[in-house]
Amino acid sequence: MTVNNMADPRRPNKIFRYKPPNTETNPTLEDPTPDYMNLLGMIFSMCGLMLKLKWCAWIAVYCSFISFANSRSSEDTKQMMSSFIISDISSTQRNPQM
Amino acid sequence: MRHVVFLLPALLLLLALPDTRGRYNDDFDDGEDIAEFDDNDFAEFEDVSEDPAVDVEKEPPPRAAPSSTPIEDDEDEATVENEDGQDEFEDADAQDQDMYSKYDNEEFEGYEKTNPSFKDTLIYREVPAHLQNSWESYYMEILMVTGLLAYIMNYIIGKNKNSRLAQAWFNSHRELLESNFALVGDDGTSKEATSTGKLNQENEHIYNLWCSGRVCCEGMLIQLKFLKRQDLLNVLARMMRPACDQVQVKVTLNDEDMDTFVFAVGSRKAMARLQKEMQDLCEFCGDKPKSGAKYGIPESLAILSEMGEVTDGVMDNKMVHYLTSHADKIESIHFSDQFSGPKVMQEEGQPLKLPETKKTLLFTFNVPGMGNTSPKDMDILLPLMNMVIYSIDKVKKLRLNREGKQKADRNRARVEENFLKQTHTQRQEAAQTRREEKKRAEKERIMNEEDPDRQRRLEEAAQRREQKKLEKKQMKMKQIKVKAM
Numbered sequence: 183m184t185v186n187n188m189a190d191p192r193r194p195n196k197i198f199r200y201k202p203p204n205t206e207t208n209p210t211l212e213d214p215t216p217d218y219m220n221l222l223g224m225i226f227s228m229c230g231l232m233l234k235l236k237w238c239a240w241i242a243v244y245c246s247f248i249s250f251a252n253s254r255s256s257e258d259t260k261q262m263m264s265s266f267i268i269s270d271i272s273s274t275q276r277n278p279q280m
Numbered sequence: 281m282r283h284v285v286f287l288l289p290a291l292l293l294l295l296a297l298p299d300t301r302g303r304y305n306d307d308f309d310d311g312e313d314i315a316e317f318d319d320n321d322f323a324e325f326e327d328v329s330e331d332p333a334v335d336v337e338k339e340p341p342p343r344a345a346p347s348s349t350p351i352e353d354d355e356d357e358a359t360v361e362n363e364d365g366q367d368e369f370e371d372a373d374a375q376d377q378d379m380y381s382k383y384d385n386e387e388f389e390g391y392e393k394t395n396p397s398f399k400d401t402l403i404y405r406e407v408p409a410h411l412q413n414s415w416e417s418y419y420m421e422i423l424m425v426t427g428l429l430a431y432i433m434n435y436i437i438g439k440n441k442n443s444r445l446a447q448a449w450f451n452s453h454r455e456l457l458e459s460n461f462a463l464v465g466d467d468g469t470s471k472e473a474t475s476t477g478k479l480n481q482e483n484e485h486i487y488n489l490w491c492s493g494r495v496c497c498e499g500m501l502i503q504l505k506f507l508k509r510q511d512l513l514n515v516l517a518r519m520m521r522p523a524c525d526q527v528q529v530k531v532t533l534n535d536e537d538m539d540t541f542v543f544a545v546g547s548r549k550a551m552a553r554l555q556k557e558m559q560d561l562c563e564f565c566g567d568k569p570k571s572g573a574k575y576g577i578p579e580s581l582a583i584l585s586e587m588g589e590v591t592d593g594v595m596d597n598k599m600v601h602y603l604t605s606h607a608d609k610i611e612s613i614h615f616s617d618q619f620s621g622p623k624v625m626q627e628e629g630q631p632l633k634l635p636e637t638k639k640t641l642l643f644t645f646n647v648p649g650m651g652n653t654s655p656k657d658m659d660i661l662l663p664l665m666n667m668v669i670y671s672i673d674k675v676k677k678l679r680l681n682r683e684g685k686q687k688a689d690r691n692r693a694r695v696e697e698n699f700l701k702q703t704h705t706q707r708q709e710a711a712q713t714r715r716e717e718k719k720r721a722e723k724e725r726i727m728n729e730e731d732p733d734r735q736r737r738l739e740e741a742a743q744r745r746e747q748k749k750l751e752k753k754q755m756k757m758k759q760i761k762v763k764a765m
Contacts, residue, residue: 191495192459192461192462192493192494192495193462194462194463195493196492196493196495196498197493198498199468199473199492200467200490200492200501201468240424243424243428244428244431247431247432248513251431251435251512252483252484252508253483255483
């Protein structure tokens with residue numbers, strides 16, 4: 183038995199399951215980039231739609247792309263797609279203004 | 281939420297429709313305008329301040345021209361033209377005749393009838409850029425789409441690179457981990473505790489691995505924190521400020537696996553930062569980081585320790601050898617029995633509980649290459665993992681002597697006392713405010729009482745209660761005095 187202990191440090195009876203770290207208690211661990219970019223994207227797309235400014239809409243598209251690239255895999259993809267759609271639609275409006 | 285997602289595009293499409301309808305109307309308007317121009321060829325010039333005679337002179341000849349051309353041209357064309365003229369421009373013709381009947385031919389006696397050369401007066405207006413259908417008018421869109429394509433390309437390339445790096449790291453470390461841990465790879469969702477044998481992908485740049493089932497420790501969480509290669513903005517930012525990939529290892533221990541001490545070693549910058557940020561380092565290691573040269577490790581590394589005995593215990597020959605040979609890759613090493621994470625910003629007026637602590641060993645390693653790493657470089661980190669395993673076994677064996685233990689216990693008691701004191705004042709203040717509120721409420725009730733008799737009685741009751749309290753306090757003071765004596 184002792185030989186086994188010395189040679190093999192593994193203990194199958196001492197297994198603990200993985201618990202994802204609780205981000206509520208440690209807010210510093212979270213990266214706020216995707217949330218900020220999401221919000222910016224929404225704001226710019228609304229601006230672009232209401233004020234008919236093309237450049238606003240293009241910035242919104244970029245913001246939503248950046249938010250998607252930085253997002254966590256656990257987040258809902260549907261929400262991201264909705265921000266994509268809003269900013270894409272507002273940017274494809276044919277407006278003579280720039 | 282799903283309904284909203286489907287409603288939003290529909291809403292936006294509805295908003296877009298009036299735009300398109302508007303364009304159709306424009307087309308129709310244009311058509312009508314063109315039709316009108318055929319009749320009033322120079323109607324747009326009517327407002328321009330030229331000789332009215334010249335204007336009028338221009339008008340009758342074109343009237344004459346369409347009427348003469350049917351005779352000259354083919355009969356078919358002529359008939360078509362005539363018919364067209366008759367069908368569409370009936371009203372217009374009638375209008376014109378009315379207009380020109382005003383002008384008497386006698387009026388034009390004396391004027392030389394010059395055939396105006398229409399070609400001279402034909403002005404080619406430039407069509408505005410946004411109505412043209414050429415590539416130039418879309419340069420903004422082309423630019424933006426090119427930028428987006430570049431971003432997407434970078435996303436795919438970066439994601440793949442990170443994925444390859446992670447896989448290379450795991451392949452080189454798999455053997456070592458599997459020989460040391462019963463469970464390698466777990467995402468916490470499966471019913472049975474079986475090794476998944478692969479990394480958890482948290483992000484496009486963060487990969488996790490949970491290992492458990494070993495003597496001397498509860499479990500080990502390895503986080504591969506790569507650079508955000510998938511985000512073009514980050515790539516550009518890194519050109520200004522170079523950064524490197526990091527491997528973070530967090531080993532959680534059972535209570536019996538570690539004695540009570542706090543210790544940290546790492547690069548000077550990291551030590552300075554950790555001492556400010558980390559709750560336990562701030563409380564237990566108050567002195568400035570000491571240079572590592574005293575213990576035989578490179579000058580670039582600094583040590584934070586609760587007491588000298590701990591440093592001597594940790595810094596044995598093998599550890600010194602590890603630290604010396606891999607000093608460039610070590611960002612920080614932190615052993616603590618009071619680990620509770622970074623300092624949490626507290627809200628005012630909230631009585632706190634002592635933060636939960638866990639016996640932990642934390643290792644942060646920098647991947648060499650400053651961002652330009654290739655999968656082959658991952659083998660370089662293998663000795664560091666050996667160091668981690670060695671540290672786990674070492675910490676289990678490391679026990680403080682009696683003095684050290686007493687000192688450590690005193691430190692912990694001191695920290696707890698300080699904490700309670702802080703919260704005590706806070707709790708006292710809270711209790712005081714509550715008492716004052718009660719008194720105020722009672723007074724208000726008494727004042728609001730209309731019946732004077734009842735008022736008097738309530739006031740007396742309040743007075744009696746206050747007196748009783750005072751008496752109790754006095755009794756307590758007397759008792760304390762007697763005990764002291």
